[in-house]
Amino acid sequence: MHLYHLALDDTDSLKMGCTTYVGAMILKELIKSAKFVDYPNLIRLNPNIPWKSRGNAAVCLRFQSNLRASDILDLAIGMTNRFRDQYDEKNQPGIALHEGEVPEELKRFGRRALYEVIDLGDAMRIADSYNIKYHMIKGGRGLIGAIAAIGNTLEEDHTFEIIAYRGIDKQNVARDVNYDSVAEMSKRTHPMTFNNIDVDSKRLLITPHGPDPILFGIRGEDPETLVRALKMVKFSGAEFWVIYRSNQGTDAHVSLSMKIKDLKPYYAATIEGRVASNPFTIAGGHVIFNLSDGESSIDVAAYEPSGGLRKVISALIPGDQILVAGGVRLDEEQGNRMTFNLEKLQILKLIYERRRNPICTSCHKRMKSEGKNKGYQCKKCGLKLASPEREVLNRNCSEGIYLPPPRSMRHLAKPLQRHRLEKESWNRKVGTITENVRSPSLP
Template sequence: MPTYHLGIDDTDSLKKGCTTYVGALLMERLLPQATFIDFPNLIRLNPNIPWKSRGNAAICLRISTPMDCDYILKMAEEVVEENRDRQDEKNQPGIALVQGEVPDRLKRFGRRALYDVISTEDAICLARELGIKYKTIKGGRGLVGALAAIGNTLEGDHTYELIVYRKKETWERPRQVDRESVVEMDKETYPYTFNNLDYETGRVLITPHGPDPILFGVRGESPGVLKQALKLLKFSGGERWVIYRSNQGTEAHFVNKSSVAELRPYQAAVIEGELTGAPKVIRGGHVIAELGDATGRIDIAAYEKSGGVQKVLRDLLPGDRVRAYGGVNPHEGEAPKLTLNLEKLEVLELVLAIARNPVCEKCKVRMKAKGRNKGYKCEKCGKEAKEPVMEKLERKVKEGVFLPPPRSVRHLTKPLQRYGMEKTWVGVSVDSFFGLINAKD
């Protein structure tokens, strides 16, 4: 039986809609005639794209079915047209369909879409060269995400998200999810679910805020633990649930290890180097520091909401070696420059001692330098010394990995609790990934 990979993107807007909900509705239409060969895939793409709607998510449904390409594409187009935000001028839905194996070129395209900026023209060119059937609506910018979702086959590390959607008549109302049940669920399922709560503020993180179809979403390591979480949660107004397999919480966007000279606007990048000057605290409590490698220098920025990352960056010293992870942000002006907005900071090596002018043993004051590489001399008694002395530093910060608090992380950020839980896809039964809610099943 033929296999197909159906990618969809950009059906939502900043105000409403949800591409994963479009996927949930499409699953219901496909299931009587198709067998899913993988869980539905939810792929988070480069989070730094300035024209993204919200979380920059695209979906891919991988199926085996006797239906032909044109029929599947028409069905997908109907569901997208029925559920996209027609009042928004910015969304530009894209649909793509690949039959058979996913081409290696498309996999490379999908990998690049995790960290780089790709034009609609490049996506159309690739689709035509590979003979991929596609449909664009309005400008068709969503074709980039649709193709990238197909190309990201999640063969390496992955997580799952169980999303509960609410009834349409409740979309404009506050969500009804019991906070205490979220706390209980988090305790019962830790460390196999993540980013359910921000304990510092008490904020529930599984519920979005806008008038969109999602009631809540729980992320975790397996479908089983997510079904356990669903049973523990108390809520009302749910209509259906879906389990997506995803790259969320995997750092998939940080595959681009760059030098400073290679950086381009809006990329997700990883830079390793040394601080070339003391960090500066600017208005709002944000911290800026200059990082240098063999090819150049760039400002790295930790904003006030980044919590621990901002505090660690503030306490670093010139010469400290770090690995900085973040998004490249351009600044216009007479002297255009780039800044790396930090999502994660890894302190690799700290300066533990500093060279200082020696102290005169007789006068108990520091000597003055006589000139470059000419030694030191006490201005009071004339005693001289050839070398500086190394003085040990007491450091507030330690080597390690530092992340913002859960309330401030991006969808792709890997929580510390996931380190060591990475896994590869070996193919498992994909039964029971979708259901309607009467009683919670």
């Protein structure tokens, strides 16, 4: 039997479709004769790319089969053409098929696609170098994600998602998923599932909002918990479910620490530095501050959807040492000036004491410094003092990790509850991948 890695990306549009659904329909055909060596992989890519697909997700199927490569590729092309939005001008599907083990260069390409901007030519060069068969529809930009999905083998931290699908003919119908049952499921499976609901807004997070075949998806730490969780949810309209192994909820896109001077538009990264200006709020409720790493500086923005995270940021003062994770935005209205969009804040060290020039005991005016380690002198009366004034600060924040509310977190962002649940490897056990939903849970 041959080992194959079949991947696809950019099959959806804002009006219809879903790349995971196309992947699921291909899977349902292949599973009749192929042996899957992994759960289907759901790979989220750099979320800062302006021309990304709706969810910026690629799918890779890894399996052993006696089928010819040409037949597998034809199957994938046929399914993609059947279920993609053929009238949308923006989607540019890409399909790739690699035979054999995944080489290291391909794995590096997969990692780069999480935080860099990659050119289609780079993807084609990699494909040609390793005899990867591929098919591009229209511009074929989805080939970048397809090649990256093959290379992203999820050898370290990963999560799982069980997605319940409805019929393609029902993708414009309102979803019927009971909130209270999801809230109860979330409570009973915590911390092994995550981001099921947003408590503050009472919003369901397992249901997408667009017109697509997904009814809902539950994310968590292992397949067994997800199957159990799905059975707790009251819903109607699902036809079958598929379990994916994924990089969602892992912070994989911000695993690269960068200097500010090395940042480029649309990159994702983590930066360590010191707050260089007092945060201020602009129209719309967005909070801005300047961050310096000692060599360069950049404005960091926490937008209104960041919720209570903005209050923490507003309590920062110059000198506080922090880590910020997020992506680089290019502001065309400000002459293509780069701004760092904040997704995650870690306060490493707060300033609890501030030194200031002392006040003259005679004139009650602020004294002038005579130079480093030379003390202070009053300009008016000539009084000299050796030491600065020390002001003890009462801080309204503390050291630790801060995130926006679940409703505003990106797919790749790691929830607080996943800290200390990270995986160092995968046990390579593949259980039930897909199953039909025998009956709806709601009348």
